Amino acid sequence: MASRKEEAAGAAWEGADLERPISGENPQSESLVEARRWVAVYGHLVKLEQELFDLLAKMIPTMPREAQREAEETNLPVLASQVERFRHRLDYWVKRQQELEQKTP
Numbered sequence: 001m002a003s004r005k006e007e008a009a010g011a012a013w014e015g016a017d018l019e020r021p022i023s024g025e026n027p028q029s030e031s032l033v034e035a036r037r038w039v040a041v042y043g044h045l046v047k048l049e050q051e052l053f054d055l056l057a058k059m060i061p062t063m064p065r066e067a068q069r070e071a072e073e074t075n076l077p078v079l080a081s082q083v084e085r086f087r088h089r090l091d092y093w094v095k096r097q098q099e100l101e102q103k104t105p
Helices: 004-015 032-062 065-103
Strands: none
Touching (some): 032 065
């Protein structure tokens, strides 16, 4: 059984994988409806993670120095990684949606 530390490290590693799809996502889908769905899903996730990142960045200066350092070294990079991943996946689905729209008469 994995320790909490191992689970956290694994989650951080998976979160940094730009190509990792979300459960149920099929990047090869030929469905325009599915492409639009994933554009919406990733749009929400980008917004959420960016807002969390921005909120934390605003809070850090008000924290004790030790808390600032920890948040800057651990929390901010994880959130930044998630924002990057979700933006990457959103870009993929926007392009995929455009491709499928061109195929549809």
